[in-house]
Amino acid sequence: MKSSQKYILLISIHGLIRGQDLELGRDADTGGQTKYVLELAEALSQREEVEKVDLMTKLLIDTQVSDDYSQQLEPINEKANIVRISAGNDEYIPKEDLWDYLDNFADNAIEFLKNQPRLPDVIHTHYADAGYVGVRLSHQLGIPLIHTGHSLGRSKRKRLLASGVKKEKIEQRYNMIRRINGEEETLSSAQRVITSTSQEINEQYAQYDYYEPQQMRVIPPGTDVEKFYPPEGNEWESNIFKSIERFLTNPRKPIILALSRLDQRKNIQTLIEAFGQNPQLQEEANLVIFAGTRNDVKDLESSLQDIFTDLLLTIDRYDLYGKVAYPKTITLDDIQIMYRLAALSGGVFVNPALTEPFGLTLIESAASGLPIVATKDGGPIDIIKNCQNGYLIDPLNPQDIGDKILKVLREKEQWQIFANNGVTKVKEYYTWSSHVETYLKVIQPIIDKSERLVRMPTQRRAMMYHNGAIVSSIDQNLLGDRESLGQLIELIQAKRKNISFCIATGRRLDSALKVLRKYDIPQPDVLITSMGTEIYYSQDLIRDTAWTTHINYQWNRQSIVTLLSELEGLTLQPKTEQSIYKISYFYDSSIAPKIEDIKRILLQNEQTVNVIFSFGQFLDIIPVRASKGYAVRWFSSQWDIPLNRILTAGGSGGDEDMMLGNTLSVVVANRHQEELSNLSEIEPIYFSHRQFADGIIDGLNHYNFFNLCESTD
Template identity: 55%
Template sequence: MSQPTGQTHIVLLNIHGLIRGHNLELGRDADTGGQTLYVLELAQALARHPQVSQVDLITRLVVDEQVSADYAQPIEVLNDKLRIVRIAAGPDEYLAKENLWDYLDVFADNLTHFFRGEQIWPDIIHSHYADGGYVGEHLANQLGIPLIHTGHSLGRVKRARLLASGLSSQAIDERYNMSRRIEAEETALATAERVITSTHQEIEEQYELYDYYQPEQMRVLPPGTDLQQFKPPSGEELHSALFHDLVKHLKHPDKPIILALSRPDARKNITALIEAFGQSEDLQQRANLVIIAGNRDDIDELEEGAQEVFHELLVAIDRYDLYGKVALPKHHQRDQVPFIYRIAAASHGVFVNPALTEPFGLTLIEAAASGLPIVATEDGGPRDIIGNCHNGLLINPLEPESISEAILRLLQDEAFADECIQNGLQGVRDHYSWDAHAERYLQLIRPIAERSEVLVRQPLQRRHELYRDRAIVTCLDQNLIGDASALHKLVSALRQNRKSTLFVVATGRRLDSALKLLKNFGLPEPDILITSSGTEIYYAPKLTADTAWARHIDHLWSPHQLRQILDHLPGLEKQPKHEQSRFKLSYYINPQVIDVEEVNRVLHQEEQSVHVQMSFGQYLDVLPLRASKGMALRYVANQWQIPLERIFVAGGSGADEDMMRGNALSAVVQNRHDEELSRLVDVERIYFAKQPFEAGILEALDYYDFFDRCHDPRETDKEPTSQFNDSGEEEL
């Protein structure tokens, strides 16, 4: 059969999950979430377009009493141009995506058979996720049909999140078939004519980790938004029961609402918004702050991370005496969210997203569609959104003044705020509606379907290693902020070797302080951040906290008892609150009054098992017994299965010493603090650089031939003394 002239037949591959044309079971399980909604709404939008003749959404046939009989229909017709086609592959029952890999070749063969029976071939195949990419690559290469691919999430990034949960590399591979998933992603990238992503950051920070990464192949095309659901206020919102419920604890409920809406997650940085509000009398005079942070009955019943967030929020409200000015509603329904946006818009308010990093920023699009001007973090997706819509201001999420100044401008300058509102409404229609998405999608794929545009592929090849096999670890203050020219060369070397080399920063600073320093000096975001003297570990690109490490070091940790002992010792003075953290008590120490040995003696007498360290001659940190930079580094090496012999460590103060001892290739930069690391002069595998800061790091990397042979030239070639056993644990 032939297609109507000038029209396009599109196949969307969404193999896993449960998908049907009505009443999507969103959140039923990990496989039936945002991706299924995205693909269905994309299919519906494309089917509405006059240049599209047919859309087939291809998924797996499921015959299982545990799920609806809807998923056992081989073909579900949604309208005259759109249908869901379900292909049998493997067992009848519903399977999680991790268990589908053995059946994907059968799926590809059965789908090819279906096309032959129809006697009509699609113009474009668009695969979604790694399993769809695997099938799409087979079909594209077998049938000669161009492939478009959307990854949604990537295996190498997911692996980092799973490592953060405490799973071993072996367990991740066995449970999630991670090596097969990553291989499928590589072959999809090698085959696809175009790869569609939601943001530029996704291209730069995630796809670049892949061997078949080709930036000229990538196109940013953000998902659409339902403009029937998210729309400007009608004027009745401020008389609603929901409005009165939201503002019932506010002294002056008629003021404009500064609205924030997110999970109670430390990365969302909501406390900084309260601090910005609390530090600005002008802001408090002009507006109220309403924070929607999930649902709760009892804070003590929430998981530990959420408890910490609410504790910080409540402490900040108390510190600035914001009672009656800030609302933290305990409950809201999912279907109330659009109305909450409209309430804030009707109050002439502002929507704020102060997250430390925001990969996409869907709430910003929803707020803009609801008639709100926006203030958002400059990190990630918000750059694209405000760049497209011109509907608000970007802020540095680590500077409360930046947040308050941006909000004040929108509250004070009515003409500017109104311009942002109108720009946002139009910008969402032009860039983030499903109809606009479908229009740009077709502009992208039609030249490919018509073979008038073909990707010119660069000669690329796979590495032997599936994962990165070496790491560079450095502290911050003594190593990375002293030589701008050398820093440029170091950053260039890190980028050139990013596929093979993890970049790790280990610092005594807290996460927010470390991020601020990295941003101020234009340093790239590390793959791993070890902060607060080794008590916290975070993984890029979403700053995912390693919860397994936190559980591990909590052993015998009694901070309240420690404070009672240390706060009264002469010669010790508590550092400011922003230097303290959950697993780190920080003091200034006067060595003329008390030394580290005396502190250790007192704590030992009080039966406190802790790790005490001093740096720069004046800073004393008390940590859990299992925590230090060196212990955190060895934990990371074990989790990522990188031998210590292939890890380079650069240090500059006494707090770095335990990272540098042992089997790692280490270097002391010339500008080390006093003689704190002088004891390492005679230690094997320690190189004392002749140059300071970044230049010293480059000198040492060259000395060790780190990116090639990766060895200490003072040693004869020999087998590494550490290796990993079958369980993924390091043997020394």
């Protein structure tokens, strides 16, 4: 049994890694990962049971970088070294271009290891390129492999597509197929995969064919408790207090602190609404928001301008002047003081994000003695479970947010317990010392060979990405019968690796998410909202900004609203149903012009738009390039899923254009299906006699959909 003197080999190939003065932020390859592996090596070397740690990376002989990176062996301390290995090409090249040289790196790494007094007890690889090398070292030398992905190719591809990068460019620039194949191979060989959160396991790694949840362990990264600590009492004298003081009538009231970038997913507007709807909260506390850095709002991207404008309009709607501060900038040093200032005031830190993979700000708050209120999604669930220093909230429920914040502020004894728990538990769970303590417990049985991984039978999918997709609206389709909905969800979850699950709805994002969570419908791979004007990908709700740019063509929202305000029988729906690219009305057929007449009026006034009538009473005006059908086709092209492998399910007029053409379509039986009756003669549209989710299941069986998608024709 090798229980005392461990030799651990860490491999992190790309980026600029040296023992001192890391060049963080010099480029995309020299960031958090390089800092993480160096700090991990140092922390491991401090342990008595660790004999030696080698951090293996690429040798660089290149005039564009420091000579430090050409040193083949660089001591970090007495027990830890940086080992630089030649990959055949010793120039400094981006990680995406390393794939042709990784076999050379692996051969040279094996030669190095064979010349050591003994082989490592375990190999721990970081990122896909190191995983590829680690697989070869593990198989040839018989050393168990541990892996940390840091980021994953399948998730990154979705983010790139959402940002407007074409799929051909992604393959050319990022070698994505080679990367994903490397990740699959690593997962098929690694004895353990170490992640920062359980969400990474359940949502990101679950996209992979060789997904084995039993091989995965959550070990949160460490934070620097030297920088984040409880208040000292002098924080009221700080410059950051002066920057918020000018906004507030009573600046020394408890501070409700929110800190994030300008991003719709961060959900700051709902936090302001929660504050605005709760007079007691306004009486007892101030709201302080840091939402990115701005000099001039007009210099921000249009989407960020819209988010910031909505924040200001919400503050104005609830007349929160003198109660809300929103300074333009904050430095890293100021952030540390701001946590302590909020704690000194007896305040609370709030993270109301719609989705939160980890939540580093929550750990920093906890270490600073500041209780937290956070979204019941992803990382915060683990953090509050471990730290016992606050409450989870429903991020789509302003009343729940307000009530939980008020509860923290009013219960003074509990506030102090939360504050003390945060400071204590961060040191237990979220420092490098605690990280390494858990890490060594995870790898010990692997080294001892006392806990071998029993793998499940696994098969690679027919295509690199998804083979097909199910697209459904929400109302009258998924909702209505809990039993058949549960059966449909079971079917979808069983096929999730091969079949994308998509929602196409007239609802806004927040409204759609609220319904999905209420009925326990899993978050889809693609969420098409606001009648096809917005597209969001994956669990992270990454907005497809390229789609937004595409549909902006000839769109003049204010002109349309002004024009239609003169017509009888049209009443604007509440603001909660409106969005930048969707104007929604209640339609009274007894007095309103016919739908065709409304279309003609818009065209005569040079407003080229799509007019959509649904559920017998709702009229939506959207850009001419937008609709559920157009959005489905955009998604089909972006994700390389042929239209004849996409099943669309609808039941009202708003679904019509996504059911035409080459998609496999099923009309679910409901009282609004007559709006689609003109489609009854069109093949291959199938009219089910069953209602709600049962009608979708009927459609899946009618087309033999899952077997169709398994074929590779």
